[in-house]
Amino acid sequence: MYSRPGSAPSSSSPSGTAARPPRDFSQLRRLVQFARPYLPLLALGIVCTLISSGLNLIFPGLFGKLIDASFLKVGSTDTGPLDRIVIELLGIFALSAVFGAAQSYLLSRMGASVVADLRRAVFSHLLTLSPRFFASHKTGDLTSRLTADVGTVQTVVSTALAQLFSQTVTLVGGVALLFLTSARLSVVTLAVIPVIIITAITIGRRIRKISRQVQDAIAAANASAEEAIVGVRVVQSFTAEDQERGRYGSGIAASFRAALNRAQLQALMAGVMSFLTFGALALVLWYGGRQVMSGAITPGKLVSFLFYALQVGITVASLTGIFNQFQEALGASGRIFELLDEQSDLPEVAAPKRLDSVQGRVSFQNVSFRYGDRGDSATLENLNFEVQPGQLVALVGPSGAGKSTLVSLIPRFYDVSSGTLSIDGQDVRELSLHALRANVGLVPQETLLFSGTIEENILYGRPGASTEEVQAAARAANAHEFIAGFPDGYTTLVGEKGIKLSGGQRQRVAIARAILKNPRILLLDEATSALDSESEALVQDALERLMVGRTSFVIAHRLSTIRNAGRILVLEAGRVIQDGTHEELMASGGLYRDLYEMQFRREQDGVAEIA
């Protein structure tokens, strides 16, 4: 929800949406499309709105009659007309309340439904986008679009829409009834209204601008607070508390100053509006009183008139607010539709091929890859090699050589910039993404477990697998024993609200997940963090079992893995500079032997980890 440094605070604060200029009305058309399934609800809601606001137009007239039936009948004992009017009034209030409540429920329900659909659509679309998209969008910005922006749209769809209808009916009906009640008084009253509107709009605009400044300042302060909280260990270890206090404090001071500024303007607005409204009322009473005295209208008519004038005044004020809300909603929906319009940069061909029985032959032919545009230097350059089904390939090379990048091309997280990457002779771009990824398993360095039970986390590998299959996978991954050791066994909760697993345990759960998925091709990024030797042996043993019979690419950090590998590819600056077995590469000298001498040897000499 908070904006991170460097992100436009406006995009992650609700008010950031607020002061955006309106987008073009095509947004509105698209919103209406989302509302289409709920048109019957909308229609019914509008009917209720019309009835309830129509009824509200009747009571000022009845109030006037009530005044005339009582004040003008001082001393009379015939209370019949008075009783009738009060009963009518009660009836109208009751009906208006019923229709008002129905309208509120129906339109809120429509708003909630549209918003739920919109959120589902955006989230589901986000899941189809590539890592390149997520690398260029901040998580805070995306979640803020899903929450704050969609929330703004919801307010408009459910509340502002209802108000727009009811206030328009009240305005049109109120003005007509004003004139019907007293044309002369109407002219006097309506002369004041433009002054009120212009004042409200002018000061209102200034207030909105300052509100945006307040929210921006708060968002900036939040961003520094978020950073400091997430990185509290770094802050404390560098004893940088004062620096962080200062950073947060200056953001808060800026928002405080802007908030004071806004409070002054709001106070000014309240005073001016109050004077203008009551001044106008005094004017109407003065002029109306003279009309009553001359017998041109009855006191009851003057009272009715005052009520209608009040209704019209309130309506005008709230319509200005509604107009602002619609502007906000258009801005917000613009940002939501922007996400929906985002095209994946991993397009599927018109008739993607399915992979029914995969052998697991992976071949790179003249593959080059760059993360950015053509101008950027290539991260991988002219790779040419073929890996046979079931072969274990260790990728070795200095940091930044391109090992992770190479591996990420296989499940098509990125497309090659030139050349061809194929599986069993099929260009991966011609395969269905789903089919391709169903055959590729990934065990990253840092295992992400979702909040839920251990069983659910393993089932992620193959939803629908039986309990026996889950347990068999856990056994093969050397995970069954520690899982069974928990009081709740497989239903033990992990993640934020549950138990914290050790690094080695998390890795074994991830291995169980991959075993259950049973992919033909396995991508493995060996963890660099040191495990104790017992845990290390369990993980290593589980990995060896996992790799059997699968084409495996391992970003290798351990000598034992490299020794076991049927083939070692040595990368340097995006190129494969050596290709062979440990013995061959040791014999031929070059980078591999240097790396071995520098790093792997230490492991042999008793240091468990390589860099």
Ligand SMILES: Nc1ncnc2c1ncn2[C@@H]1O[C@H](COP(=O)(O)OP(=O)(O)OP(=O)(O)O)[C@@H](O)[C@H]1O
């Ligand atoms: N998402 C990205 N966008 C742009 N450049 C990237 C991205 N990811 C990696 N790079 C760059 O690509 C190059 C290769 O990175 P890669 O992570 O593939 O190397 P590596 O060999 O796996 O390194 P390490 O062993 O340190 O993990 C590096 O120069 C890196 O800065």
